Amino acid sequence: MAERGKTSLVRTVCPAHCGIDACGILAHVNGDRVVKVEPADFPDPKHKRICLRGLSSLDITYHPDRLKYPMRRRGERGEGKFERISWGEALDTIAERFKGLADRYGWRSIGWTLGGPGAGTTKFGAYLRLASLTQSTRVSAWGYGDSALPCGSRALFGAQFPYQFLMGKFLTGKVKPEMVVVWGSNPAESQPLNMMRRIMDAKERGAHVVVIDPRFTVTASKADQYLGVRPGTDAALALGMINVIFREGLQDDGFIQRHTVGPYLGRTDTGEYVRGRDIGAEGSEEYVIWDGASDSPRVCSDVGITPLMSGTHTVKGLTCKPALQLLMDLAQEYPPERTAEITGVRTHIITRLAQRIGTANSVTFVTNMGFTRTYHGDISLRALGTVAALTGNVTATFSGGYLPAVLNWRPFLHADPDRPSYSRLGILQLYDAVISDKPYPIKAVWFSFINFLNQCAHSTKIANEIFTKLDLIVAAELFMTPTARYADILLPACSYLEFSDLIPFPYPYVQLQQKVIEPLYESRSDVDIASGLAGRLGLGEYFDKGEEGFIDLILDSGDPSMEGITRERLREGPMRLRLIPDMDQQLDIPFSTPSRKIEFYCERLREVGQALPVYLEPLEAPLKPEGKKYPLTFIQGHSRFRTHSMFANVPSLLELNPEPVVEINPRDAAERDISDNDLVTVFNDRGKTTLRTRVMEGVRPRVVNITEGWWIGQFKEGSVNHLTHDVINPVQETLYEPNMHMNDVAVEVVKADNQDSPQRPRYHLPELPQYHLPELRGRRGRR
Amino acid sequence: MKKRLGLVIDQERCLGCEACTVACKIENATKEHWIRVETQNAAQKDTPEGRFPDLKMSFLPRLCNHCAQPPCVDACPLEALGKREDGPVVLDQQRCDGCQACMEVCPYDAIRYNNHEEKAEKCNLCIHRIDKGLEPFCVICCEGQAMHFGDLNDNTSAVSRILDTRETFQLNPEAGTEPSLYYCSPKPPRGL
Incomplete structure (x- = not known):
């Protein structure tokens, strides 16, 4: 430690749960007190960074409310x-x-x-x-909130995360994409934070940026095209795009054949893959491909096969289709017009985006957990990954990398x-x-x-x-x-x-x-x-x-x-971390799925009807709100002022963002006689929360947003999770671990009876949050 | 040629995150925010203009423009404000008596009043840093890498290169104050 009066510098790290970021911090120490933090140098200056939370982190260390003893x-x-x-x-x-x-x-x-x-x-x-x-x-x-993405990634890629396959080469600077599609993620304000500089660099070099999100986020404001998708309908949007890709022949057949289950025959009766044993190869569990040259089924390891990836074939009396044909059949049901009805995205935008993705040399898909926080969020991720795989935009070739052991x-x-x-x-x-x-x-x-x-x-x-x-x-x-x-x-x-x-x-x-x-x-x-x-x-x-x-x-x-x-x-x-293997080495990654390929057809999910990335309606989010008791979809975006509930009690950030608000579209507000800054109650059968409105166009009609992380006690009553449900999706339980569906919640909003609580002027420093008991019903503590 | 230290802020890269606001307040131990990030054409912060889904949103960090012809310097009866040779317009709080004459003439609303000390306060372009060869603290803390600092009179400086290659604008040029703060507009979306 430095002697008093003299400032010394210590390099450390702000580890504030921002995902794949961890900013290097140079702490200025005077005596026994840290007086300042600043961004520390990095070999790659793109990593020299700090955010408003990291800058405010001394306010956590020296917060008067710190717990001081057991x-x-x-x-x-x-x-x-x-x-x-x-x-x-x-x-x-x-x-x-x-x-x-x-x-x-x-x-x-x-x-x-x-x-x-x-x-x-x-x-x-x-x-x-x-x-x-x-x-x-x-x-x-x-x-x-974070397990549906691994659920989907495990089914599709056989890996906990899809990042390396969708954006690994982008992150390491090895590809310069023509397009960056940010799907259900807001890296300008939430993780992956260190992605935003790279996205903006790519845009400076000419890349088109597309953002798909029910909220017009800061990331969306940087997009060349924004798609304001209805929450929970991402799989339908992907299927609509796949429809166009197939219709116009834009799929990358070479990639599909080499890296995906596309050529493998699936039985139309049971949904299982045809195996070697089904075509007479005793005991063989090998996948089976229809060979165009001999017009016969062959096990996939046979050499000299001309795989057919379409059509219907009969193998020993079994009707079967290549997995790609099964996907084409599904996508057939999602022409852009119908997809537009489901997703709320305009028909011509769906078509054009599919065409652009299908024809671009290289597309990077930037994604994260947000859009997977719906009941079938694991399928949303699988559908996105399928679009990437069909167009050859999955990094399936490994040209050197680091193992974060x-x-x-x-x-x-x-x-x-x-x-x-x-x-x-x-x-x-x-x-x-x-x-x-x-x-x-x-x-x-x-x-x-x-x-x-x-x-x-x-x-x-x-x-x-x-x-x-x-x-x-x-x-x-x-x-x-x-x-x-x-x-x-x-x-x-x-x-x-x-x-x-x-x-x-x-x-x-x-x-x-x-x-x-x-x-x-x-x-x-x-x-x-x-x-x-x-x-x-x-x-x-x-x-x-x-x-x-x-x-x-x-x-x-x-x-x-x-x-x-x-x-x-x-x-x-x-x-x-040490580079493994050498940079010049080129090898195919065998995916850790049962087939060792990208499995857009996942055999083990056939019995629940989810072998393909099917579109299934969200659990609560009301797609047809008319006449519904709870016609609004409630979602929880992430705020740059907090990392989950961390920093919610920090004065320097509360100055800039003093209290929770519910973001509501002017059309929905008008229907309910609600004005900006009114106190309203957001409610459903499980609970309610009361807070001020922010009436704004940046949130999709029929959707309301409250950023997560505010503490119970910072609301006038309740909190975001007084509204959410703990329903388990059993499919996610079998794939990995069930997820909380924070963005699949139905609510209604009414003006609060009592409007006369004093209005806070903007940028006013509020008193530190008081602690209140959440509203409890019935039983008290047993012990 | 004399130095003309200034800033170029690229709205295309500005994420409106207010790290600059927080950084400035911490670095200068201020009461008020010397940098305020405005959401343009919006009734309130962080809200877009237009009608869903045809929206746009851009951010404008506002701070002292370090004018070549600073009206605040002329307005100050106590010579608490001065224009340095190399560019920064500096407020010496020791001399300030809180008369607020400077605040009235600033076309950028960039001077704050500290109620607690009854004095004016404003951005001094981190002279305590730049005199040591460091960049202003807001610049090194900018998340979007949107803020650039340098000598506007040096043709080889990074800021000059931006002025040469990008379309830039100044705020309230009609006020005749010759700001040393330039902005690059956000690029309009190109569609698909």
Whole structure:
């Protein structure tokens, strides 16, 4: 630490859960205080960046509302009454209670509910190690809006993420696309943030930019063409485009034949692929192709085949079609006129966009989770990926790349290879596990990096049915968040300037988040917290080297991507992960799907009628609103002023964006006699929230938007998640993990009865948010 | 030739994110926002003009224009405002008594009044940084890489190159203040 009066500089990282970004930060330290943060240098200056949240991060570290010491609940859960206790007492209590519950219900009944750790590794890894060693339950937070994209990506590409296939070469600067299609994503304000500079660079070089979104976002304002699609109808839009692509013969047959299941024959009766054994090759599971030259079926490994990708064929009495023909049959049902009716996008725009994508040399599809937060969001992603694959715009050829091996949690999990690891539940599956013991009971929940009550679906259910039934709630937090109020034991955690971590971002770099100051008050890093508990559970030996030891664990893991990366060099700046393989090497990636190809026809989904990327109506979003009780579709965009619910309590950002508003189109507002800045109540059968309006054209008619992340208590009443539902899509459960459908919610809006609460002038600094109980009905806390 | 330090802001790349606003306030420890990002032709921030889906939206960061003929300097009875040789128009708060004469004559509404200290305040083009060879803090924090700083009189500078190759405009040229702040307009959408 620097001597007082003299400023020293420490390079660290802002790991604020912005996805594939993690801005390098140069912290100016004066004495024991960080006085300023600024963007740190990068070898590639495109990565030298900071955002308004990163700039405001000192307001989090030095926020007067920081939790300062461990506390125990005194009043009812959620009442917000706590008493100060020591760390020893807090950890002793937790350890004792955990052991008691484990004796009675098994360790599985303890659920580590870990949210977005940001870009951090060791703080997440420490809890995973603890969960793994105790064989308790890891509650994954993917299902908080982020699991439908992996569901779709796994089905189509056989990979957790579609990014490398859709935009990998764009990100590494290896392609200069003629078009950039941003689909259901707003990188100008949300992740992937570091994509926006590249999009604007591409546009400067002449690329056409297209944005598909129900909201006219900042990203949309940079587009050459904006498509204001109806939420939840993206698969129909894709099928309409595929219709045009086939009709005009714009598909890339060579790519389809080589990299997709297009030529493989599928049975029209069962929906299964025809296998070698079906054509007489004993025991062969090989896929079968119709050979045009011999006019006969052949197993796909045969040489000299002229694959036919269209028509109907008969194989040993079975009627079958190549998968591409099955897709063509489906797309046939979506001519642009019908697609326009479903999606609300004009006919000629659909046609023209399909033509442009079909004829452009290179198209990059930029996408993310937003548009997959509808009931069938996994299919939306598959449909988008299918458009890319049909037009040869999937990066299926690997010409050198970096393996971000540090994302691999294995070094943490295999602390003791003789023990089995944790059980896993998705966060939506936690609801039933607590409420009805299915698939098994969860009795205690530990929350880290998550504001569960605020951010997860159906918050009244969480408050009334989950929080009332749990035997123990522990939260490690920086602030008295709406969730923290319900904790039995509340532990003060560090802000990013107070601990070290290894950050494997931004791709392809790895950075060291260096501790800049000692933990403030009695706060502790998550690694320290986990270590303290581990000691009390007899597992201290696996945690004895602290954060630094865990960083070394990754650096010394022996993974080839980490070769040459040392802590000493990381202190000075970011290092590139090792390139594997060499740049000049060209090889096809075998996709990790069952067929090793891009599977726009996914056999295992045939029984649920979703083998193809079919368009299925959203669950709630009312496509035909007339006469409906809840005629408006409620969606939750992301705000540049927050990262989820982080930064919602930061004064410097509240100055610029003081309170939640519901964005409503003037036509919908007029029908309801609502004016700009009125107080209105947004409601459905599950709950309501009251807030001001922003009447604006930038949101699609029949759609209302409230940006997510505002805290319960910052609304006049309720919150966004008083409106959302926790319905599980069972298909997503089989593919990966069920998702919360934040953008598939029906509501109505009425003017609030009481309009006379004082109107806030714009740019006025409001008082810091007060905490209020969410509206609770019925049962009170059991314990 | 004498230096003429100034800024070029490219509206095509401006994301309206207000990182400049926040950065400036932190760097200069100000009470008021010296940079305000305006959403053009909109009733309020972050809302587009037009009718859905035929919309457009662009952002205009507004700050001191560091005019060659600064009316604020002439208006200040206490010589708290001055024009430096190399361009920046600088307000010395020590000398300011809060009479607000400068605010009345500024065509850009770029001077703020600090109620707390009863003094005027405004952008000084980060002279504490540029005198050390650094760029203004807003420029290095610009998310969209839309802000460019340099010597407008140096033909080889990045800002001059933009002025030479792009169509640029100044705010209120009719006021005759000769601003050192130029803007590039957003490019109109090309359709499909």
